[in-house]
Amino acid sequence: MNAEIIAVGSELLLGQIANTNAQFLSQQLAELGINVYFHTAVGDNAARLEQAVNVAQTRADLILFTGGLGPTKDDLTKETIARLLGRRLVTDEEALRAIEAYFVRTNRPMTENNKKQALVLEGSAVLKNEHGMAPGMALSVNGITYMLLPGPPKEMRPMFTKYGRAFLRSAFSLSERIESRVLRFFGIGESALETALADLIDAQSNPTIAPLAGDGEVTLRLTAKHRDGAEAKRLLDETEAAILMRVGRYCYGYNDETLFTKTIERLKERGWTVAAAESLTGGWFLEQLTAIAGASAVVQGGVVCYTNGVKEQVLGVPQPLLETDGAVSEPCARLLAENVRAMCGADVGISFTGVAGPDPLEGHPPGTVYVGIAVRGRDTAVHRLTLSGTRDDIRVRTAKYGCFFLLETLAAGG
Template sequence: MAWKAEIIAVGSELLLGQICNTNAQFLSKQLAELGIDVYYHTVVGDNPKRLREAILTAQNRSNLLIFTGGLGPTKDDLTKETIADALGKKLTMDDDALTDIQAYFKKVNRSMSENNKKQALVLDGSTILPNTTGMAPGMALLDSDITYMLLPGPPKELQPMFLQFARDYLLERLGMKEQIVSKVLRFYGIGESQLEADIEDLIDKQTNPTIAPLAGDHEVTLRLTAKHQSLAEANRLIDLTESEIRNRVGEYLFGYDEDTIYSVLFQNIKESQYTLASAESLTGGLFAEKMTSFPGASNVIKGALVCYTNDVKENVLGVSKETLEQEGAVSRKCALEMAESVKTMMKTDIGVSFTGVAGPEKLDNQPVGTVFIGIALPNKETIVHKLQLAGSRESIKHRTAKSGCHLLLKELFK
């Protein structure tokens, strides 16, 4: 049976924008790894009439309905009551869940109010999903060829429950005995459309592993997912596909899984025992802020200078007055002098500089999005890269800082 999944998040706070629907993102990723397609995301407020309408709509188009939120003790927590009513099911008290809730209140030395017992009510005939980090249990129920799964709203409760119990329930329903292995490949400096075009034939013939492209935050990722009864064989299939992809677009690959382009650059510089300093104009210290967020940063990043005005570029950093007057602050020559000066000033192995036009107006007769990145390396000539970026002011700043990471990785470790 091909599953069509729908994630239904319950909570007026989601509609009001008070919190983000991170549960849907988490569940979609987890279901993708199981080979279950998510067709719809639905958000509905704490209203039984509208929730019932959402259930009826989902029943007509999906056969795996996963609900998040609305399992708590208050009057507006109506998820399981509304589902029970829609399915004609009774709610029964789960003794194990009630015992766990009573034990929790005893542990924290608080008296348990009567309404907390409500959290131990479950759909009659459902499989209970224990809550190891909270009180309300989850549950799963098969009814008329549709699987209903109810999970708590707080991510700290939902995520452990899914990974420890709900995932196994779904695997059993799928009849899967294979090992599932996923690996995320992260790319920078290539657009999603270009990456897909370069590996289009691999995507078209994908079976096992599957290849799922995803763009976001100025980067592109590919999620490779393989299934096999042998874990070693699943990993081998992943490695073979990755090798084919690397042969085509490997120059843009910077990391895997939870890596960021900043963490990869930091780790490479740390392992090489280099030191780094930055001179930042349009990025305003963004690069240094990101690079100093890792433990042990003081062994890698000696310092940074935010030189936003020409006066600071000249009188603090030491960029020549002639360069600023004749070439301008947004120029190849200025970026070169900034990188070399900050490297000398802070006595580091590497100096990197960022100067350009973030907008909204042009500067030094350079259009918005013009960026120069200078890289002063140990025992090499200083290199300056010119970029022409598009987007909002904030987007240009972030893309500039990430581009600096990408270029440093290429120049230092190619």
């Protein structure tokens, strides 16, 4: 069985947005064990959409559409498919009530064209839209299954995850369970990781092991297929254990976890609060932590000490130290971490000072970075990094190394 994803919307063909819906659905279908052979994007044009559907019908068993379910006359996915399949469009009463309720709730008058959004292909299974107005729908005709999803990712993603997957599981009796698990690594490069695991990767079949690098991190996606879900899980556990025996030091989490969510979680477990002094990262470290709901329990805040003036006046780094050792130095990182910790009354203080580039600073090339970690009642540790990449890469990796060192500190106990 194989699938094609057809995204409908002129904004795609004008390059105003990227087709992230196709990416999301491809990941989802891969997890369901359904092969995706083609993506197509087509504009808000009935003739060309019809042409795209005709082509897809010759090569796919499942066609997923995104977009073109809205209220305007540009939105013509349903209408085009209804015509091609010879099906009527009928009003779905539940969807209509939901749309009416939406207008009442937002205190706006409902215009006539909004009723169009409640129309569905006759005989289709309706997929509820819990984040917008237009419902999705799915039906099978002459051996081909059609699933229509809305275009906005905020509506499409939860609809597919909650209702679309279930429909496909039952329509295609997907008895083979696909279980997948992502292991997340930091502090090791993709090629070093692949070298360490070369024999495991070469011998892979079930589970498969797929490495992916990005943003200074590497992930391994393990995917196991089995009729028995427990057995699939056992296969994953076994492979994971073999991987972690070799490179466990660099594995910080699973699936959607990030270095930042992990840091918050471990701080909470330990009952520690954190404060940060950020020079080259300019606030990114604290921003990433505070973006997580509930961060206020463990993140006190800190100082963005972008200039030497702020390092001196706010964080008490003595002028002579800045003149002799410089801002990009081990003693400066040490003092920043210790003083921000004390100032904010936190259990641990972390500091970032270094050169993001593009120009060198104090004679150091871009990528020269010091990360200080000061824990109440302990010796302060300072880590020196030599990073490569653009200004952005260096800032991002610096903050991620901060989490990595913090997690090591938190794991070390004591």
